[in-house]
Amino acid sequence: MSESQLRAEIDPVYDVVGVGFGPSNLALAIAMEEHNEAVRGERTITGVFLERKQSFGWHRGMLIEGATMQVSFLKDLVTLRRPVSRFGFVPYLHERGRLVDFINQKTFFPTREEFHDYLEWAAGGVSHMVRYDSEVTAVRPVVTDGEVRLFEVVSRRPGEREETVHRARNVVVACGLRPFLPEGVTASGRVWHSSDLLPNLKEIKEDAAPTRFVVVGAGQSAAEAVWHLHRTYPSAEVCAVFSRYGYGPADDSPYANRVFDPEAVDVYFHADGQVKAQLMGYHRNTNYSVVDMDLIEELYRTEYQEKVRGQRRLRILRTSRVTDVHDGPDRAVVRVQDLTTATAKELHADAVVFATGYRPFNPAALLGEADRLCVRDAAGRLCVERDYRVRTDPAVRAGVYLQGGTEHTHGITSSLLSMVAVRAGEILDSILLSTRAEPGAVERPAVLSGSHE
Numbered sequence: 001m002s003e004s005q006l007r008a009e010i011d012p013v014y015d016v017v018g019v020g021f022g023p024s025n026l027a028l029a030i031a032m033e034e035h036n037e038a039v040r041g042e043r044t045i046t047g048v049f050l051e052r053k054q055s056f057g058w059h060r061g062m063l064i065e066g067a068t069m070q071v072s073f074l075k076d077l078v079t080l081r082r083p084v085s086r087f088g089f090v091p092y093l094h095e096r097g098r099l100v101d102f103i104n105q106k107t108f109f110p111t112r113e114e115f116h117d118y119l120e121w122a123a124g125g126v127s128h129m130v131r132y133d134s135e136v137t138a139v140r141p142v143v144t145d146g147e148v149r150l151f152e153v154v155s156r157r158p159g160e161r162e163e164t165v166h167r168a169r170n171v172v173v174a175c176g177l178r179p180f181l182p183e184g185v186t187a188s189g190r191v192w193h194s195s196d197l198l199p200n201l202k203e204i205k206e207d208a209a210p211t212r213f214v215v216v217g218a219g220q221s222a223a224e225a226v227w228h229l230h231r232t233y234p235s236a237e238v239c240a241v242f243s244r245y246g247y248g249p250a251d252d253s254p255y256a257n258r259v260f261d262p263e264a265v266d267v268y269f270h271a272d273g274q275v276k277a278q279l280m281g282y283h284r285n286t287n288y289s290v291v292d293m294d295l296i297e298e299l300y301r302t303e304y305q306e307k308v309r310g311q312r313r314l315r316i317l318r319t320s321r322v323t324d325v326h327d328g329p330d331r332a333v334v335r336v337q338d339l340t341t342a343t344a345k346e347l348h349a350d351a352v353v354f355a356t357g358y359r360p361f362n363p364a365a366l367l368g369e370a371d372r373l374c375v376r377d378a379a380g381r382l383c384v385e386r387d388y389r390v391r392t393d394p395a396v397r398a399g400v401y402l403q404g405g406t407e408h409t410h411g412i413t414s415s416l417l418s419m420v421a422v423r424a425g426e427i428l429d430s431i432l433l434s435t436r437a438e439p440g441a442v443e444r445p446a447v448l449s450g451s452h453e
Helices: 023-039 089-096 099-104 112-124 194-201 220-232 256-260 262-270 273-286 293-309 364-373 417-437
Strands: 006-014 016-019 047-050 135-144 147-156 163-168 170-173 177-179 191-193 212-216 237-241 314-317 320-327 332-338 344-349 351-354 358-360 399-402
Touching: 016 023, 016 147, 016 163, 023 047, 023 112, 023 417, 089 099, 089 112, 135 364, 170 364, 170 417, 177 194, 191 194, 191 320, 194 220, 194 351, 212 220, 212 344, 220 237, 220 293, 220 351, 237 320, 256 262, 256 273, 262 273, 262 417, 293 314, 332 351, 399 417
Parallel strands: 006 163, 016 047, 016 170, 170 399, 191 351, 212 237, 212 351, 237 314
Antiparallel strands: 135 147, 147 163, 177 358, 320 332, 332 344
């Protein structure tokens, strides 16, 4: 690569370079900002976050009108770490002039649309730390005297060949989850993942009113997609396809919810492999392939009322699975097999929505050369310490941290909003302590989680 193709930011060397800027790294940026406001001067920590999107966004494709969050507003970006933070959901409501109105709703669960607005508002408060339109393409170790004390994080703007290099003492990877489609299914103009629901619906021509949608999946996103399509297109039939007998309710009872407590991470992390598997099995119904009971009841009432009227548009194809789907010349063609009778039928649909979940981002390709310095377990998974730092070769002094993709070590909250505030504080604590221990580093005070003031 020629010098004209590579622009390196040799100075400064950042304490933190974040890869991705969703809620997790946003929470970390806020923790860093508040730390710097408190300590000032030479004890501040430097950082930059690189995000491939043009602006902040979080599950925009599923910001369905009326859909509510499934976590309390108190589990925002900061409150569990620092309740008096100016970046909390309550200060957001106050600034927007809706605090009293929100209180009068008597709910812990804002709409997803409002919570997204809160996240955008918070991201605006640390925008000076973010470089949007910057897709990270590689992380390269810098070897000096046989040790890796720095990483080079290489990024590129869309459509440009020129690359930018940021040097970092610590890299924090938070690339979120990737939409998952079953094997053999390819996204197209009429075959979608639920994450693209709203933008794809905008492409439907007004003069071509849909007559049928097929939604595949039994979780919250699937049920919300069915609910939205049914009420938005009053002339269309909506077919819900899943292998269960019915939608399963999410367990959000007080004791079950303790699996999302900060203390639960310690319990899970220090348990042996067999206990980890048992705990995950016991509590999967708090988050995976389950639906809020209110929505289940709403869908059931709708289906029942249509039976009363003899005008059925909501059709639940239970104990069934999709065996084939392809985009035809006029409509998508879906082959559905009844698991109990082995019979099959074809459905012609204006669109097929696969609400089949997400998979954690695999950082191996991104880390590239750096990945070979990371320690993996017998199953090939990254070994991650309690502070979310990846275990590396002893010659690596620089840090690699993961926000997400740590379910095997830290439990069910790995990719959920419930822990973003506390996890951000723990990662910052770890970075401050490791930076303080570096030869020639400026002395920094130890900072405990929740005390970045």
